[in-house]
Amino acid sequence: MNESFEMQQTMLQFFTDPILRGPTVGCMLMCLSAALVGVIVFLRRQSLLGESLSHAAYPGVVIGIAVAGAMGFDESSEWWVSLLVMSGAFISALLGLWCISFLEKRLKVKSDAALCFVLSTFFGIGLTLASRVQFTHTLLFRQAQSYLFGQAATMNDMHIWIYGGLSAVLIGAIALLYKELQVITFDAAYAKSLNIPVKAVHTAIFILIVLALVIGIRSVGVVLMSAMLIAPAAAARQFSNRLYIIFPLAGLFGLLSGFFGNYLSVKVPEMLEEPGSVEHMFLPTGPMIVMVATSICVLSLLFAPQRGVFVRALRIASFRFKTISDNVIKSIWRQSNGKNITFQDIARYQTVSKVYLKIVLANLTYNGWLRRNATGGYELTHEGSAWGAKIVRLHRLWEVYLVDYLGACAERVHHSAEEIEHVLTPEIENELVKLLNDPKRDPHHKPIPRREDDL
Amino acid sequence: MSAHHKTDDTAALSVSNLSVNYDRVPILWDIALEVPQGKLVGIVGPNGAGKSTLIKAVLGLVKPESGDIKFLGSSLKDIPKHVAYVPQRESVDWDFPITVRDLVLMGRYGHLGLFRRPRQADIAAAKRTMEIMGIEGLQDRQISQLSGGQQQRAFLARALLQEADIYFMDEPFTGIDLATEAVIMDLLKRLIAQNKTVFVVHHDLNTVEAYFDWLILLNLRLVASGPLKSTFNAENLYATYGKSYALFGEALKLSQIKTVGLNE
Numbered sequence: 029m030n031e032s033f034e035m036q037q038t039m040l041q042f043f044t045d046p047i048l049r050g051p052t053v054g055c056m057l058m059c060l061s062a063a064l065v066g067v068i069v070f071l072r073r074q075s076l077l078g079e080s081l082s083h084a085a086y087p088g089v090v091i092g093i094a095v096a097g098a099m100g101f102d103e104s105s106e107w108w109v110s111l112l113v114m115s116g117a118f119i120s121a122l123l124g125l126w127c128i129s130f131l132e133k134r135l136k137v138k139s140d141a142a143l144c145f146v147l148s149t150f151f152g153i154g155l156t157l158a159s160r161v162q163f164t165h166t167l168l169f170r171q172a173q174s175y176l177f178g179q180a181a182t183m184n185d186m187h188i189w190i191y192g193g194l195s196a197v198l199i200g201a202i203a204l205l206y207k208e209l210q211v212i213t214f215d216a217a218y219a220k221s222l223n224i225p226v227k228a229v230h231t232a233i234f235i236l237i238v239l240a241l242v243i244g245i246r247s248v249g250v251v252l253m254s255a256m257l258i259a260p261a262a263a264a265r266q267f268s269n270r271l272y273i274i275f276p277l278a279g280l281f282g283l284l285s286g287f288f289g290n291y292l293s294v295k296v297p298e299m300l301e302e303p304g305s306v307e308h309m310f311l312p313t314g315p316m317i318v319m320v321a322t323s324i325c326v327l328s329l330l331f332a333p334q335r336g337v338f339v340r341a342l343r344i345a346s347f348r349f350k351t352i353s354d355n356v357i358k359s360i361w362r363q364s365n366g367k368n369i370t371f372q373d374i375a376r377y378q379t380v381s382k383v384y385l386k387i388v389l390a391n392l393t394y395n396g397w398l399r400r401n402a403t404g405g406y407e408l409t410h411e412g413s414a415w416g417a418k419i420v421r422l423h424r425l426w427e428v429y430l431v432d433y434l435g436a437c438a439e440r441v442h443h444s445a446e447e448i449e450h451v452l453t454p455e456i457e458n459e460l461v462k463l464l465n466d467p468k469r470d471p472h473h474k475p476i477p478r479r480e481d482d483l
Numbered sequence: 484m485s486a487h488h489k490t491d492d493t494a495a496l497s498v499s500n501l502s503v504n505y506d507r508v509p510i511l512w513d514i515a516l517e518v519p520q521g522k523l524v525g526i527v528g529p530n531g532a533g534k535s536t537l538i539k540a541v542l543g544l545v546k547p548e549s550g551d552i553k554f555l556g557s558s559l560k561d562i563p564k565h566v567a568y569v570p571q572r573e574s575v576d577w578d579f580p581i582t583v584r585d586l587v588l589m590g591r592y593g594h595l596g597l598f599r600r601p602r603q604a605d606i607a608a609a610k611r612t613m614e615i616m617g618i619e620g621l622q623d624r625q626i627s628q629l630s631g632g633q634q635q636r637a638f639l640a641r642a643l644l645q646e647a648d649i650y651f652m653d654e655p656f657t658g659i660d661l662a663t664e665a666v667i668m669d670l671l672k673r674l675i676a677q678n679k680t681v682f683v684v685h686h687d688l689n690t691v692e693a694y695f696d697w698l699i700l701l702n703l704r705l706v707a708s709g710p711l712k713s714t715f716n717a718e719n720l721y722a723t724y725g726k727s728y729a730l731f732g733e734a735l736k737l738s739q740i741k742t743v744g745l746n747e
Binding site: 071136204205206207208210211213214215217218219220221222223224225265268269270271274 | 506539542543544560563564566567568570574575576579580581582585586589592593595597598599600601625627645
């Protein structure tokens with residue numbers, strides 16, 4: 029009780045403490061913007077675009093710093109330096125975007141090649157310029173460096189206002205253009221046929237992307253920025269099939285990443301530090317934010333209720349168990365004309381391991397489909413026998429359908445029926461019976477078992 | 484609106500001098516045709532004949548080299564709401580996170596204009612068109628959970644919601660079940676009865692006679708356009724699908740390559 033109260037206190041501190049609240053709230057706003065724009069980028073399958081544009085912003089950052097230096101600003105006039113750097117980054121990223129579309133449209137370069145070309149060229153130019161600035165404006169150069177991986181810790185209340193304003197613009201634009209964004213992302217050609225100004229909205233989308241990147245590189249840096257676009261969107265997509273839920277959910281994941289990135293970068297060193305130690309451990313905030321975001325993303329990919337890998341693996345395993353059960357019941361049903369059926373008799377027709385088969389048999393026995401007789405052999409209960417007849421019935425119905433309706437050759441239909449017998453629903457069975465005129469024999473002249481309710 | 488009040492003999496679509504190139508290779512070459520209102524029009528031709536390109540070009544989705552296109556005597560930008568487009572089913576990402584209802588409602592976006600959200604009346608109208616297409620029970624499903632036939636029905640419900648006078652449908656009969664085929668045919672007949680005009684890109688020659696009353700035969704250039712009875716004959720079909728036209732296309736392509744100074 030007491031501990032959790034303390035925890036709440038310290039968490040609240042990140043919003044009230046004059047030193048902590050700058051980076052915390054600033055980063056949260058930045059992550060929110062990135063996540064919202066990221067949904068559009070992610071659904072348009074343009075994830076690499078974010079990566080390219082954030083790198084393309086770097087030469088603008090360095091030029092902004094050089095201009096600030098030439099105008100006589102130093103580290104103390106932060107407002108002006110920030111403004112120049114952000115304008116530089118904005119223009120440079122737009123230039124990168126223009127280069128990409130020029131390469132694609134005019135020179136017919138493939139999209140991925142154009143993106144990589146712009147990424148490496150612009151980043152290379154940025155690094156070259158930076159090494160030059162190193163000698164001309166030594167003090168400001170450190171700031172240029174900080175844009176590589178971000179430097180959230182030095183953010184202050186001013187950044188809250190800047191990023192708050194930019195985030196408001198972004199959220200407003202997405203809310204106003206929601207319907208257009210939806211239809212254009214889904215099918216741009218159709219949107220154009222509706223007379224929606226596709227070009228103008230595309231331009232707006234690109235400006236939003238560049239804005240979000242420019243907001244983000246101060247705290248996360250150009251190198252890691254694209255993760256902040258994509259990770260929250262990819263995570264949110266795992267949980268919902270509705271665009272109007274994915275947007276706020278991605279935003280929420282962004283906010284959480286921003287907060288816990290800051291929280292952990294402060295708290296983890298505190299926990300690890302030996303009391304009284306002189307050396308201070310330091311965990312950079314930007315990479316920490318990215319790690320929180322990607323952790324959320326990985327967990328969602330694995331454990332999301334519908335689309336998660338783990339849940340899907342479970343579903344596959346349970347279907348396999350059902351299939352093997354079907355096969356076991358079927359093989360006993362077919363062999364059981366007064367014969368005592370041993371484990372060996374069953375195992376002969378199954379490809380699964382003996383242990384797995386034992387588990388299947390135990391489960392079937394426990395649930396009343398099978399019973400052991402005095403000699404240890406297996407026999408079907410009344411219900412088990414009905415199950416076996418049903419599987420064989422579906423198998424043979426399907427074979428008749430393949431031969432009579434799809435013109436398949438009778439020798440080759442068994443394999444398909446082996447698969448389909450496990451998935452046919454009662455509705456499809458009824459349709460088949462109607463279509464095939466309730467056949468009595470399969471293509472191999474074996475009788476098709478009657479349905480239980482016919483007896 | 485003005486187009487609405489024009490006399491009924493105005494052509495639903497008139498095209499002159501339409502040529503489309505892609506990467507300097509001609510896709511359509513000097514098309515000129517006129518189709519009266521109230522016709523069910525089949526656009527027929529072999530693969531790569533430019534059938535889809537023709538409807539994309541008249542809808543302004545592909546930029547033509549040249550050409551003049553009029554709908555009901557007006558240019559498309561003056562009467563955009565009178566024309567509706569049904570894209571090929573395979574052309575979109577069916578994993579996109581929207582429901583069937585969201586998809587159908589897109590048919591109202593053009594009427595609503597920028598920034599405005601669908602209103603209750605639009606949602607009621609969407610429900611009605613879904614009922615017409617027999618998919619009202621699926622409205623809350625994600626679109627990837629539909630069968631091929633159901634996806635096509637959703638596309639048509641969306642087009643119906645546009646309440647247009649001229650419809651362009653790109654292969655609506657491809658990859659669907661028999662029941663859906665009947666529902667679509669029934670719908671098309673009802674639209675024609677209301678003097679609307681429907682253009683259908685179609686590739687199954689066996690059903691052409693049963694479905695359409697007007698035919699556009701296409702293979703890079705226009706082979707024929709006219710009432711079914713006078714156009715659906717062996718001569719035109721040979722001209723559309725026969726070997727001689729493959730050579731025509733080849734020569735045209737070569738001449739284009741030469742004129743821009745490239746080697747083959």
